Amino acid sequence: MSQTCSTTEPVRTCVGCRSLRPQSALVRCALNSDGAPLISRTAPGRGAWLCVGKVACVQQAMKRRGFERAWKRPVASAEYEELRFAYEAMMANMNN
Numbered sequence: 001m002s003q004t005c006s007t008t009e010p011v012r013t014c015v016g017c018r019s020l021r022p023q024s025a026l027v028r029c030a031l032n033s034d035g036a037p038l039i040s041r042t043a044p045g046r047g048a049w050l051c052v053g054k055v056a057c058v059q060q061a062m063k064r065r066g067f068e069r070a071w072k073r074p075v076a077s078a079e080y081e082e083l084r085f086a087y088e089a090m091m092a093n094m095n096n
């Protein structure tokens, strides 16, 4: 992941802990064309942002229905599981 020193970096709110952070400190969760959740910065559509490296934020987002709010549609528990799995897999990759 590239680090930028831009002062104009957009900030987003984490759907878990609700804190405002620069985009580089967050990951973007979106829905693919089939409506399945995925972690992608470039996928079209609405994005739900989560802090990098804080699995607690995924759990908080589940509890607070942060994804439902961001995507404006119901999110099944199986989809939450899928997201959490993708998030954890991504964190594991980043630590390598």
Ligand SMILES: [Zn+2]
Pocket: 014, 015, 016, 017, 018, 019, 050, 051, 054, 057
């Ligand atoms: Zn967070």
